[in-house]
Amino acid sequence: MLSVEGLKVRYGQIEAVKGLDFTVAQGEIVTLLGANGAGKTSTLAGIAGLAPATGMIRFENQNLIGLRPEDISRRSIALTPEGRRVFPALTVAENLLLGGAMHHKGGSLDATREEMLTLFPILRERYRQRAGLLSGGEQQMLAIARSLMSQPRLLLLDEPSLGLAPKIVDEVFRLIAGLRQKGITILLVEQNAVRALDIADRGYVLVNGRITLQGKGRELAQSDEVRAAYLAA
């Protein structure tokens, strides 16, 4: 579904991603692991069109390089950015509306919104509240729901567990696992390797902008090399 070849992402002088090759097949959860600064977020930003990227990003046989973020979104790819980035002064309802505004015709928007409120009951409770008043976990739910409003075929999730209490983290991961059941392909960037590999089909380990290791989720979880990548152990 998604195949990335020789992806480079550069911010000014720093080349954050130095030539990545990886693929994500239809229906998979694939995770990119690695320590801070390894280039995970930059990779997602490159795919979503937020950062200048070179190389090849093929999505359903179309090259995404050079497209604007809005064009990429309309090709059914959604990114839930790191730090959630909900619109704090807008209500939950308005946040959801914007997520799907460009992707629906007629009444299907309402139907999708209803699905989201069913999937995330907490958002129904908070429906008329400003997003800035939500707790971190609620904001993360909202951010994911907002991405799902566009009915993406590929969801890019950036550090969904960051800054959340362990219990909420469980909930978030359970949810991600559930999304795959609904046919959404997921590329997950996560620092919490154990959790990520627990639900992922496959994983890639990034060190310093390059892939150093790849494998099946559970296998990778057992590998000492993952530990080495994080802790140089």
Next chain:
Amino acid sequence: MEFFIQQLVNAISLGGIYALLALGLAVVFSIVGLINFAHGELMTVAGYGLFFAIGVSLGLPIAIVVAIFAAVAMALLIERVAFRPMRRADVTGLLLTSFAVSVILRVLFQNGISARGMPVPMPSALAGSIDLGFAHIGVIPLLSIVATAVSLGGLLLFLKHTVVGTAMRAAAQDFAVVRLMGIPANRVVAVAFAVSGVLAGVAAFLWVAQRGSVDPLMGFVPVLKAFVAAIIGGLGGLAGAVAGGFVLGFLEVACQAFLPAAILPYRDAFVLGIVILILVLRPEGLIPAQTGKRS
């Protein structure tokens, strides 16, 4: 008492016009970081629209539509031609760009239309006053208040209840994420300029109804007022712009009406002095803009 009520009406109507103007600046600033000094020229264009439409006897309602349309068209044109290529410039670069655009437009008006003022006769119904029993109130100030209220209400509805309006509010907080939602950046920016054009058009109608003529330089004074009002309110915040506009209007009318004659020549200095005082107490303005902007 009547004197007081009349001055109050004056203050509300003047403040309303300033609020529309400041709002026009704030709508664009909140999204692209541009303080558009060419906003005054949008008013001038709208004024010429009125002049030509009334000149061919189109009737006032249609003339107003023509005026607003002219301002919107000009707003979209300068966005496309001048500001879009500069979008990566910083606030100062954009400000300078808008100065240049404003100067160029003025020269074009002077040579393309006329360097002299043009009369814009209004129906005599507008020249009257209404006896409310306790006070005589001019039709134009009343009209200003109504038009301001309608415009502000309309803008509020637009921002709250349309997708693109919601997207504009979101873009003021985090433009990158708005684009991630598949909403085209260019369209949001263009709509922001169009909205500022509508506001300039309405303000221009009220302004011209008051002054009776249009000339190439007429946009300069209102844009300065708008700038001051926007600063008072907190640059970039829409609620702040409205508040700033009314504060400025009230200050000006109060100073004009109540300052002793000896100090009256310093009225503008007085008003700006109070403005500075407000800013000393609240450096971010009365209602600071909320931005969750990230790079």
Next chain:
Amino acid sequence: MLGGLGVSRESLISGLMLAAIVAVAALVTGFAFGANGERIATLFLIYLCAVLSISVFTGGSGITSFGHAAFMGIGAYVSGILTMPKALQVSALPQLPAFLAGHETGIVIAVLAVAAAGLIAGLITGVPVARLGGSSASIATLALLIIVHVILNGAREITRGSQTFYGVPRLTTLLTALIFAMAFILIARLFRDTGPGLRLRATRENDVAAQACGVSLFQVRYAGWILSAVLGALAGALYGHFLGAFSPKDFYFDLTFLLIAMLIVGGMLTVTGAIVGTALITAVIQILRLAEGGIDLGFVHIPVIFGLTQLGLGMALLLTIWRRPLGIVGLQELGPKLKALVALAPAETPAKPASSDKSLTVTTLSKRFGGLQACDDLSFTIARGKVTGLIGPNGAGKTTLVNLICGQLKPDRGTVMIDGENMVGRAPHLIAKAGLGRTFQAIKLFDRMTVLENVTVAALTIESNLSAARNAAETLLVRLDLGKEAQRLAGTLAYGERRRLEIARALALKPRYLLLDEPAAGMNPVETEALKSMLDRIRHDFDLGLLVIEHDMHLIMRLCDHIVVINKGQKIAEGAPAAIRRDPKVIEAYIGAAPETEIIAPTPSTGGVKNETAIGIA
């Protein structure tokens, strides 16, 4: 020799060259083209003075000033009132307050009074401008322009309000304008390379890094603003005595627009740019003026377009901002090319003082942002001569901690002691001066300054004068293998060199502690290895306590004597590298723990969606 005066030989030569070129150009124009040539040359020199006055501040600080026309207005009116013949004053300004009336001073006294007026105006208006910085400061200068205009208009007894103020003696000749212009060129050119000028330019390039080099943003901006206000008032007096009659409108938007266009088109970062821009725009205006009334070229008739000059100015400004934001000249001053430092200044190894009991100690440091406890009761010690590593996963609070230590943030509670002195509450530049150097996660160099200037800015914080600072900087550069690059712009260095330069700059503060924020980020293994050996070396040579924040665990484990691990704002472990690596809490923080409740992939989510196809499968 000149260094002792705070002036380098190169900048003096450069200034003299520029002044000479301007003098020749102005004199040739002035004498070759008759009375109009003289008028144009004089006007050019006056505009040049005005543009240079803006350039001193704007070129230095990067804050575009829209307010200098106001200073010019102040200068013109002050000098006009003082020098006006008594008889004329009585008829032109009958209501002039007594203390201002009837002085009819000579021009010298008037010039001194103008400088004093500029000084006072600068002192008052500089406070908000220097405090704000950035675009907000620009907007403040715009407000200043409007306010001064309103006051000049309102002060009818003194300025005749918006009516024309006439009767000012026309004293500005080509020669006087030339003398002023040459002085202005020298002042502006030399100021750039003096201590305050260098520091001001550093704030332009990066204000946070400048603070870390011990620069007080407020002080240098304030000083630059005041100097430029004085120059602006003087330029205004020059202009006033050229015109002989003017009104407040003449010191308002049109003049501002003209001067800013000159500055931007030429390039606001250099004195050369100011000169080129002024010359070019003056020439363009004079040519356009000829065409303004319409020209019949025989084969084609250009119609009358009044305002053609304004049109030309606007287009020139737009084109410059669009195509060449740095202006025609860009970064390079005209002047002698500087040579690289070739093995000068013997790199003496400083005696290594014994300092075992000195330390940087953080005690119970806490900071909360809204609902987030970013730093929670953190305590640890960085010993001199040792390397301490600070690690923790994303979002652990490392950046907040660094900002607390360096003074960018104020803690809610706790202390940061450097060798027994509490740093809490001190401004960042004072903490830098007290002995804490730092580098940044995303390298923050003064990109559009030379390598040598980058280090000199920091050295100025502790050295008594510019030449001592320059010597210290040269010595450091040679020691860190950057001697050959000394005259290159920092922005043109390769990545590894940039990292080294940032460290060299921090070392120029002669710090006792050095904080390195992800020094190996973006480096390849070879570069990382070189970095490690350099850090090992400098910590010994300079007797430094190093605090290294880093994600490259290979580097951290091999470099550090001691590691502090934080997560979610709290210290979760501390100790030697080997112990840290085995600590289960660390492993959990980094790699993650198993879920509290088992997740089996196909389990439905908490929401319990009944309909499997609920989320649209496209």
Next chain:
Amino acid sequence: MKLRLALLSLTALGALTFAAQAEDLKIGLASAQTGTLAFGDQPSLAGLQLAVDEINAAGGFGGKYKAVLDVKDTRSDTAATVQAAQELVASGINILITPCDADPSIAAGQISQPAKVVTFTFCGTTPTITSAVGDFMFGTYPADNAQATVLADYAHEKGYKTAYILKSPDSAYTLKLPEYFQQVFTKKGGTIAGEGTYSMGQQDFAAEVTKIKSLSPQPDVVMTSAYEPDFPAFIKQLRAAGVTSPVLGSDGIDTPTVAGLGDVVDGVIHSSAGLPSAGTPLEAFAKKFTEKTGKPFDTVYIANGYEIGLIIDAAVKAAGSLDPQALRDAVANLKDVEGVTGKITYAGTDRMPSRDIALVELKGGSRSLVKTATPNPADVPAP
């Protein structure tokens, strides 16, 4: 390199200066073709241009000198006026023409006076304009104190007892003309019911108008010398507030903009240099102007500009040469020059010409003549 470019440009500039022959009469105009004074300067220039074309075609000024116009736009800005005057004087003009306002005219005159260049202001009317500059400076339009006297006489005749004065200290014209009116009006027995000030370009007259409205009883007449864009704003807001007192204005509102305001200005009476009513020479001129230029004759400033051409022609004829001193003396001694609005005389004046003043009433978008008057010199206040 850029400096070389600048020098090259200047060389080109030198080469282009100027096509005029030594035998030509060079008339330089430091004139406000854009900005707030364009309302007076643009039509004045159109009139002057017509005169120059006609006189050139008929053999030249004084029968022998072809006139060349060099027009510099001053953007209604003092500094630009000064610079334009310097430029023109340096290029060797014989006659300088300055904008339609006293201030820039005085500023420019201070450049031309020492160079002994005869200088006319297009329609600056402040009577002190000539004494502030010197003996080479000439006015052309009826002076403020003369206009004010005719207006006050008219108010007196109409039986107005109380007047409200609106003035602006921003220019001599808007300040002094109402004050002259006040002097004459009170001398003839009227009283001032109140006075207000405004800033030029202030747009909002609500506070001023409210003050007038609150006067009890309402003043018999409101007098102001506000012009564009202030007068239209003021009159609209005054009428909108329900104030019905008659309004007297001065020559600054003799423009199509004010006439085009519609019924709101009906009944406004103002002073002017003349009105093209049926059968007058001015009507014939108006027709000729429209025929030759294709533009409407919409303001008397056109005629005034044309008359400046006639004055120069007469002076050159009398002087017989372009010698500055001779030319100046010739202008100063002109008597009964036959203009299109009437006879113009400089002899015996302080270089502000003596000529007829028309009082004009606005009605239904057009103007009608109330009367033509010459003020009694004894009534005219000293400048």
